[in-house]
Amino acid sequence: MTSFTRRIALTAVAAAALASLPALAAEKVNLGVSIPAATHSFMGGINYWANQAKKDLEKEHKDLKITIKTAANAPEQANQLQDLSTVTKINALVVFPFESAALTKPVAQVKAKGAYVTVVDRGLTDTSAQDAYVAGDNTAFGRIPAEYIVKQLGGKGNVVALRGIATTLDNERMDAFNAVLKGSPDIKLLDAKYANWNRDDAFKVTQDYLTRFKNIDAIWAADDDMAVGVLKAIEQAKRDDIKIIFGGAGAKGMVKTIMDGKDKRIGADVSYSPKFIYDAIKLTAEARLKGEKLPATTIIPSVLITKENAKDFYHPNSPF
Amino acid sequence: MPQPEAAQHRSQGKPRWAEHLHGLGPVIGLVLLCIGGTLLNSDFATVDNAMNVLTRTAFIGIIAVGMCFVIISGGIDLSVGSMAALIAGSVIMFINWAGPASGSPLMAVVMGAVLAVVLGALFGLAHGLLITKGRIEPFIVTLGTLGIFRAYLTYFADGGALTLDNDLSDLYAPVYYASLAGIPVPVWVFVIVAIIGGVILNRTAYGRYVQAIGSNEQVARYAAVDVDRVKILTYVLLGVCVGIATLLYVPRLGSASPTTGLLWELEAIAAVIVGGTALKGGAGSITGTVIGAILLSVISNILNLTSIISVYLNAAVQGFVIIIVAFLQRGRR
Numbered sequence: 001m002t003s004f005t006r007r008i009a010l011t012a013v014a015a016a017a018l019a020s021l022p023a024l025a026a027e028k029v030n031l032g033v034s035i036p037a038a039t040h041s042f043m044g045g046i047n048y049w050a051n052q053a054k055k056d057l058e059k060e061h062k063d064l065k066i067t068i069k070t071a072a073n074a075p076e077q078a079n080q081l082q083d084l085s086t087v088t089k090i091n092a093l094v095v096f097p098f099e100s101a102a103l104t105k106p107v108a109q110v111k112a113k114g115a116y117v118t119v120v121d122r123g124l125t126d127t128s129a130q131d132a133y134v135a136g137d138n139t140a141f142g143r144i145p146a147e148y149i150v151k152q153l154g155g156k157g158n159v160v161a162l163r164g165i166a167t168t169l170d171n172e173r174m175d176a177f178n179a180v181l182k183g184s185p186d187i188k189l190l191d192a193k194y195a196n197w198n199r200d201d202a203f204k205v206t207q208d209y210l211t212r213f214k215n216i217d218a219i220w221a222a223d224d225d226m227a228v229g230v231l232k233a234i235e236q237a238k239r240d241d242i243k244i245i246f247g248g249a250g251a252k253g254m255v256k257t258i259m260d261g262k263d264k265r266i267g268a269d270v271s272y273s274p275k276f277i278y279d280a281i282k283l284t285a286e287a288r289l290k291g292e293k294l295p296a297t298t299i300i301p302s303v304l305i306t307k308e309n310a311k312d313f314y315h316p317n318s319p320f
Numbered sequence: 321m322p323q324p325e326a327a328q329h330r331s332q333g334k335p336r337w338a339e340h341l342h343g344l345g346p347v348i349g350l351v352l353l354c355i356g357g358t359l360l361n362s363d364f365a366t367v368d369n370a371m372n373v374l375t376r377t378a379f380i381g382i383i384a385v386g387m388c389f390v391i392i393s394g395g396i397d398l399s400v401g402s403m404a405a406l407i408a409g410s411v412i413m414f415i416n417w418a419g420p421a422s423g424s425p426l427m428a429v430v431m432g433a434v435l436a437v438v439l440g441a442l443f444g445l446a447h448g449l450l451i452t453k454g455r456i457e458p459f460i461v462t463l464g465t466l467g468i469f470r471a472y473l474t475y476f477a478d479g480g481a482l483t484l485d486n487d488l489s490d491l492y493a494p495v496y497y498a499s500l501a502g503i504p505v506p507v508w509v510f511v512i513v514a515i516i517g518g519v520i521l522n523r524t525a526y527g528r529y530v531q532a533i534g535s536n537e538q539v540a541r542y543a544a545v546d547v548d549r550v551k552i553l554t555y556v557l558l559g560v561c562v563g564i565a566t567l568l569y570v571p572r573l574g575s576a577s578p579t580t581g582l583l584w585e586l587e588a589i590a591a592v593i594v595g596g597t598a599l600k601g602g603a604g605s606i607t608g609t610v611i612g613a614i615l616l617s618v619i620s621n622i623l624n625l626t627s628i629i630s631v632y633l634n635a636a637v638q639g640f641v642i643i644i645v646a647f648l649q650r651g652r653r
Contacts, residue, residue, distance in 0.1 A: 037474075039578045044479020166632055191627050194634065198579050203572065204376055208624035211369045212361065225481075225577070232573055236497055253483075319480030 028063045029288045032090035032115075033281060034080055036098050037070040038319075040197065041225055041251060045274030045320025046096060053281040064285055074098040078106040085110045092116040092288045094281050101125045118284040118294060120277055122169070132294035134280040136272045138169055140302035142176030142222075144270045145246040148304060149218045152244055152267070155184045157217030160209045161192035162202055162226050177220065190216070195226050202229030210237045218244035224251035224269065231263075248272060250305055250313045251320050259310040269305040271313055274320055276300040345649030346595050346611040349641065353618050361625040371504055373621050374614070375496075378506035379404075379565045380584060381613035384591040385517040386561030388609045389554040390458075391592050392521070394534040394601030397447065397555065399462040400562050401584030402469035407439045407566040408576035409473045412482045419488045429492045436570070437563035443469075444559020448552030466585070474578045481577035489574040496571040506568045510610075513564060518606040520557075530554060534601030591616055594645050615645065 038044040054066040067088050071077035077098045084090050093115050097103035108129035111117045119130040164170040195202040221227035227247035245265045247254050249272040257266050287294050305313050357364035411432045418428035450461045498505050521527040529550045532540040595612030597604025623634050
């Protein structure tokens with residue numbers, strides 16, 4: 001190390017040390033945001049809304065500094081958390097864990113160093129590692145489409161479902177869906193297969209459903225990306241028995257279709273917007289600026305999107 | 321390495337019928353699967369279902385034909401899934417731009433299809449040059465580009481999806497959805513690519529060089545084979561195959577996202593290996609590769625058509641079948 005770089009490093013360390021002194025920085029918030037990389041549309045949305053929050057909130061509060069780190073896998077996220085804590089010296093953290101179990105210890109370490117921790121969406125296995133939890137409502141994500149389908153079909157018909165990737169989150173949604181169908185014995189769930197939240201897989205699984213079942217009234221695609229594959233497979237098979245295709249999460253293309261009434265089969269969607277990362281960052285930053293705490297759990301409700309309220313969920317600039 | 325050579329001698333010492341039996345491994349596997357599929361669901365044996373399966377096999381199958389050359393020459397390419405995704409994204413961006421800009425949507429689509437193949441060839445050329453002239457292991461080069469290609473697609477798509485404009489999408493759709501003589505276009509293309517691949521591998525000097533390099537590179541060098549040129553060409557061929565697969569893939573959903581082509585490299589490699597080609601190179605067959613690719617699609621098709629096995633175990637069933645088929649022809653390795 002040359003003396004010049006050493007001096008810079010020393011200055012940086014000194015500055016960081018000063019910034020972390022509680023007396024000098026009583027109401028300064030140095031907020032770290034740790035999220036998965038944009039590897040699919042939904043995470044693209046998470047990244048977009050996190051950056052949007054940084055832009056809006058830093059403009060609004062001069063005592064707030066937000067650092068965003070994206071990770072491609074759990075070990076990388078753990079490393080980044082370490083860096084945020086020791087190099088960036090954050091005093092508040094909003095983290096969207098890649099995996100629940102693997103990130104619990106690393107997050108607990110950040111908290112042990114005195115940072116206020118808000119966990120988003122995917123929970124930790126040990127909740128004592130967090131101060132607050134903000135999430136979308138997965139039960140409603142499964143319940144709302146089921147209620148909609150039952151109502152639209154008048155309580156009678158054949159339904160097939162596409163599932164995401166085998167995870168507890170997916171089980172939660174499927175269980176909620178099944179629970180509603182239990183109340184309507186004339187609605188038959190023919191089968192539910194994994195399509196991994198992926199368009200190509202959804203296309204194949206739907207093709208096979210169409211081969212196997214001669215009469216399907218509704219398809220619960222359980223995700224707007226998968227709904228794209230479902231639509232193409234139906235189009236190819238030239239089937240007109242399917243009356244309802246229900247996606248999920250409120251992607252902008254799907255919301256636009258509902259807004260414009262372009263496709264009779266797509267009349268509704270359920271919100272599970274990546275915007276909750278924006279809300280989580282905003283809630284955490286503003287509470288910490290005032291020295292307050294968040295409620296232990298904040299559930300961002302999943303609601304039914306129909307033609308009437310679709311414009312509230314349409315964000316044309318978001319990648320999702 | 322004494323062990324693999326010993327194994328090779330042993331298999332060469334076997335009578336001809338035994339050699340043939342080993343080559344039949346994937347065929348036996350496929351026939352057994354089809355019988356099983358028909359017993360489980362009568363819709364399995366319909367023409368429509370067969371066409372669905374063959375059409376979806378076309379992408380992986382075409383890539384696997386190119387992969388077969390690379391593996392026989394002793395190389396590997398881990399990047400084909402990411403490459404397909406990046407090519408798909410680039411082609412969609414190009415067509416969306418060229419459609420209005422050139423005033424002729426049809427021209428834009430045709431040029432987009434050509435671009436897919438050209439891009440594939442260029443990416444393949446880059447791989448080949450880095451591996452031969454740059455003297456880097458193929459595993460490392462393509463592991464690097466695996467990340468590079470997908471990252472650029474994610475960047476271009478802004479984390480979301482790149483989607484073909486509606487009118488252009490309708491114009492392009494027949495390339496995937498149309499049929500000739502009752503057989504979908506992608507299946508025709510798959511058959512043609514496989515036949516050309518088979519002819520190049522078995523009936524040309526180039527094909528013999530590829531096999532010679534794979535079985536012993538030093539000996540091939542002494543025999544005055546231009547090893548570098550032959551190797552570079554195998555990667556270019558694979559790139560062209562990926563380009564062709566992508567130009568068929570784009571009209572299917574009219575969009576590319578960062579999950580496009582995920583794990584295609586493993587499916588293509590699995591198809592080649594299940595089809596009887598040795599991972600260490602030297603020998604292999606296009607027919608086996610084609611059957612291997614179809615076999616992999618049939619497994620997931622059967623799993624979708626039945627609901628006796630817990631959905632949690634789908635991947636396990638696929639794994640078991642791959643291992644069993646490989647076991648049926650183990651003498652080759």
